[in-house]
Amino acid sequence: MQRIGVFVCWCGSNIAGTVDVKAVAEALKSEPGVVYSTDYQYMCSQAGQDLIVQAVKDNNLTGLVICSCSPRMHEATFRKTAATAGLNPYMVEIANIREQCSWVHKEMPIGTEKAIILGKAAVAKVNLNTPLTPGESPVTKRALVIGGGIAGIQTALDIADAGFPVDIVETKPTIGGKMAQLDKTFPTLDCAACILTPKMVDVAQHEKIRIFSYSEVAEVKGFVGNFDVTIKKKARFVDETKCTGCGDCVDKCPMKKNPNEFNMGMDNRPAIYIPFAQAVPKVATIDAGACTMLKKGKCGLCSKVCGAGAIDYTQKDEFISEKYGAIVVATGFNVISMDKFDEYAYNQSKDVITSLEFERLTNAAGPTAGKLLRPSDGKHPHKIVFVQCVGSRCENCAEKGKEYCSKICCMYTAKHAMLTRDKYPDTDVTVFYIDVRTPGKNFDEFYRRAVEEFGVKYVKGMVGKIVPEGEVLKVQASDLINNKQMHIDADLVVLAAAIEPDKSARPLATMLTASMDTNDFFTEAHPKLRPVESPTAGVFLSGACQGPKDIPETVSQAGAAASKVIGLLCKDKLLGNPCIAGSNELMCNGCSSCERVCPYGAITYLDKEFRMPDRTTKIRRVASVNPAVCQGCGACTVACPSGAMDLRGFANDQIMAEVDAICK
Amino acid sequence: MQVKEYKPLIVAFCCNWCSYAGADLAGNNRLNYPADVKIIRVPCSCRVNPMFILRAFQRGADGVILCGCHPGDCHYTSGNYYTRRRMAMLFSMLDYLGIERERTRVEWVSAAEGAKFAATMNEFVEAVSALGENKRLEDLRCKR
Amino acid sequence: MRKCSLEKINLVFAEIAKAYTLYLPTDQNDSSAKFTKWEEGSVWSNALNTVRSPKDFFFPQAEDLMEFKVEGKNIDITDIRQESEDFVIFGVRACDVKSFEILDRVFLVDPVDSFYASRREHGIIVSLACTKPSETCFCTTFGIDCTEPAGDVSIWKTETELYWQANTEKGEKLLSYVDSLTEDANTKAVDEQKEKTSVVMKKLPLANLTTDGFGAGKTMELFNNEAWDELSQTCLGCGTCTFVCPTCQCYDIKDFDTGNGVIRYRCWDSCMYSEFTKMAHGNNRLTQKERFRQRFMHKLVYYPENNDGLYSCVGCGRCLAKCPISMNIAKVMKKIGGEK
């Protein structure tokens, strides 16, 4: 039986003006378990708290009911008071007689009556309270960043700079991601390589960062602070520790006709390759599908020319297990496939290209060494048409495009148009747009400069069809402002294709039990207040895996994710919220209903041996809640038909006792 | 014998993050609503077990209202979506058994919607008062 | 013996209902029969028997015993018993009449169950002889003659007439109320009816079911019989058999906290339930086999041992008709007692 003390606060006249606090204190005296009841002007004041502490000592109280303002206001205060008095902080309940009583009712008798009932409900609950202690779990002080694009790089650097070891897992042979493929960046037009490659070098040289390039995450187990991750290092048939990146093998390789992914397939690379000059790690990789040595056992030239003896045709996929305290997802984006957009003739003409291909065409390290030449005949195009929103904002064509706005296209199209006009003033550039969306620092100014200073023609309307005819592309489009149809004979058409999350994101989300939206973007724990955390504790989001983003936004989110990770890794132990779910194994059926509604993946199942009533044993599947992951929402408690799952601090019997007290 | 004015008994379950805060805001703004409404704080609307609602009716509640964050705003991301289904099904069943449907309600009230909280409670109390005492889902033993 | 024409039956009921609360079997919309309170327009059912046995009148499924309130160290107890009035249960079959004797031996021995005793005192049983027993009947197994029902008043029904015979003072008094509607009669028609019924009785599928395998001195042998395993293996552990049984008399006493006091009530319990007789240390019958065995051992062995050989089954056949898996006492008796 509890020994409960009731403390009714006047809150000056805030409560006492509408509630007869003395009557409340008196009425609650006779409630079961109550051994002490009093009132005071300001319970939250130091004097008020001292009064509570003294009362606990004098009366050997085991539970406290404070009739005062909202628990959202002072619950934490009174829990600390309880702790000072030597009580478990969770033996305190607040009856909210200010915000939800004295402030919303006018007449004293009514307010008093309600305050008494609210007090009774709190007493009934405290009678069933049990001391709660937050669970503790150790934190492995190492972070994993999945994805080595600008998002992953920035997050890794920020975490590593704070002194924590970080591993980056990147599926490609080099880190750098999409940004490495870009030419210039809006709206300042600085060269992407100039700002990215130093960061890549920083990563490579940082003593706290390890890079697992050409690698994938194979398995994730565990929970916040204690993830066990298996990383699959794909065989690259080159010993990374020996390769110096000299490039001799690349020059000598006879299998030169393989589409170069880095240049969007617009030129070729050999079977052994280094994606680009500033690759990190600068190590060659053999494309097993193209290498005749690996396919047929003939050739071996690279091995012969390699002075470092780094080539190893027998290399196998390698699995590495590592423990991490936090995981950052930075899997980024890809451009969607243009295969289904027949109207734009992407598959019919080499001169219809996506914007990312255009980036490579204008990049000094690209297939044309930075000269803007048509892919079909290498001639300089004089009429270029840019089409925006290709596959974005597409509601009814889920198999073709995406319903969302890809966000970055307006700005990079303005950039492409402006740069083209700047470098080749003899080129006529037309941009077809539905809306031009330029919210961002110096963004709209940038777009207006493209129009006003560089003479880019912006036409409000959409391209309906493109037909390749001889050397030209017949572009038919609408001009909605002038209410006419336009027919342009273009030399080059650039499609601002929608972007989508990388295909690796979905299986990764399953491994991490992180949730995704229907478009396969990772969902954040709270769209406004927790934008870089996934609902799964210990999993953080960085960059375009969470939604379309430009570079500045990505970098700031990367930093934010890093700061969240640092905040986590700083701790030696994680203190959980003690108000979490727990399963009574004797009653659990193992039916998985709770697991299915848990937004955090906190519930797992164990096969456990039970002694049956007839003294035999039986192995049963029972639910087990991970206290470090559970956030205490209680969804599982209702999904559980047998009532095996209950929530500490808001237990079934406690809430029913409150109901009973209110309805008495 | 003195004729007592009929006062309905209303139990309101409010989620800690939105609706309970919304109710606090109604208080901060001194927005009146009937004292017949008694609030029980739960972490999330998805914590509310149908058994709690039936228990309230058993013990003499005339109406039960459940308030949670707006869909999409749940502090726990998905709790109120489950609530929405659970309560839709439960209320439909109560209706099917002939319990007046006005006695049960789910309302989404954000932490900023103090005015909505007060208005909802005024409206709900009025609707329940119009029905009178809950006779169909009560336990007579509790009325002795 | 008195008789009255069946045509006047509603007048008779009306007359009885003036003096007593009258209950009689009426047809329900699901083609079953149930004892209901007689009102103008009630129609007496032709059904052989009711689904629920008339034990409910003396030992209802739930009844409040008292109310109490605890405040501090004071316990305030209220006796909430209401004095019952005289009532008549009309049309009780011989088997069910016998069940009252079995219940009496439990509830009326010291310490007397005053709730039960009071109802028994006020209840008047008008029994009805069977004319068309069903395939599930086996009252003869327990020495019951369905053509000679006991009770305060026994009645026999022929095609056109009802024959009445008072067996007790209470019965005499009841008959006096309908004196004007009945006339003296000889037993000829009744004897003929009995003769016809006994022909059917001999042809019943369970006519040869005997209690020979049960009785004094065989307790351990029967208890350890291997067949219990097999018989109980698909028992669902529901309480249907116990709740339709006219002789099952186990109950639980529970408290219900209304918030303004506690109501102590008792309600039927079933030995088929896993929490039956659960005590602080746990359960004494741990498996369904043990619970299943308990029910039949009680009816066929323990009860007779304590009650001069009287079995606590009356062969009414309700459990045969209602068990969800069609497992029942007849099958148990044949298997355990050895088939004859």
Add this chain to the structure above:
Amino acid sequence: MNKKDLLREEIIRRSGVNPKKCMKCGKCSGTCPAYEEMEFHPHQFASMIDSGDIEPLIASESVYKCLSCFACVERCPRGVEPAKLIEAVRLSVIREKGANRMTANDVPAMVDEETPQQLLVSAFRKYTK
């Protein structure tokens, strides 16, 4: 409801199209092969029907100039289906006049070997109620 709104409701009901879904990108008009022939263009049908300006559309020859090729339906990223709107307007013109502009009897005179079947189907769709 006034007559204007009634007509709007009728067109929307008959076409099964929700013109509110239009995001005014103009891809329909960009793709339309009969654009130059039409006084009002596909995207205008969507916006004018949405705003209730249907009288000018009814009065216009545009409804007959539409080829019913459904290119706009195919290409519209929002599923607005302008051709169905045009057809709905056309039907109200024909129904108002109470007569078909083409009957089955007219067909033999029009058919020659070269006429594609699709054209006839289109024509029937266009000139009958």
Add this chain to the structure above:
Amino acid sequence: MQKITREQLLDRAVALLSDGTVNSVLGWQKGEFDYDVTPHIFKSADELKEGFVWNDFCYANFSKYLVLKTDRIEGKLLVFLKPCDTYSFNQLLTEHRFDREKVYAIGVGCEGMVDVNKLKAAVDGISSIEATEEGLKVTTIYDDEPTVVAIENVLLERCVNCKSKKHVAYDELMGEEGEIIDSARFDEVAALEAMTADERFAFWQNELSKCIRCNACRDACPACTCENCVFNNPNSGVETKAPVTSFEEQMFHIIRAYHVAGRCTDCGECSRVCPQNIPLHLLNRKFIKDINECYGDYQAGEEVGMRAPLVDYTLEDLEPGEVLNRRGEDA
């Protein structure tokens, strides 16, 4: 009359027993009368030959027994499943309630099972029943002329409104594979929905007041396999043993229906076993109908591993108020 014969099933069971595939058989055992068939675990071929039956009275759904029996038995258990039973079978597998490896399931084609109550209402004093093409030929203990009762007049409610003749799970199928049937099983629910609230209340009040809380509905229900039912658990706050008040009757049935909502396969056992003939299936079907209408057609147990509707959601789900008022203000 069943198309598959007793002998076909018997031969197969004996064969599987003798080749060691299984070492016990969950089947139907003949009773005292031709209609009181009992579920039974047969351990030997001789036992099978003597007691195994397959007729129009093999209504028991064996799925639930698998939860209790499979871990008590060495080796595999052969179980016979009618089409409706296979849905319960899958649902229990979805909920990890028994080990599939311990079971050998034979799907048995079913032509509908007889409701003994209906048959007894048609004929008193049954002494024997013979299944013929015309129907059930019933003789009585009163030496009356045999009566032929048409099967369709005495089918169980669940068979009248059979939802599927298709087996959704088995290791082996005996008889033809049937189809999912577009049955009229929701008509009764719709009729109730069309009543006024007062009429519905009166209807349910009348039905539920018959309840004697024998728990047969729960104990026969293949969805009610909780290790410890809330109604038996004194700590759950809703434990009750007897229907002391009308509230507790409602409470029991609402909570029971709610607990199985989205998991109930509509196998109809609850209504069949109810000694008071309460149409309990109308509660479960109400949930199924609501789920179908609000969240898309869903048949529990159709596949193993399906996500039950009440542990699922979409962003566009109807609001509770919209669900309540979707047929207008008071219908």
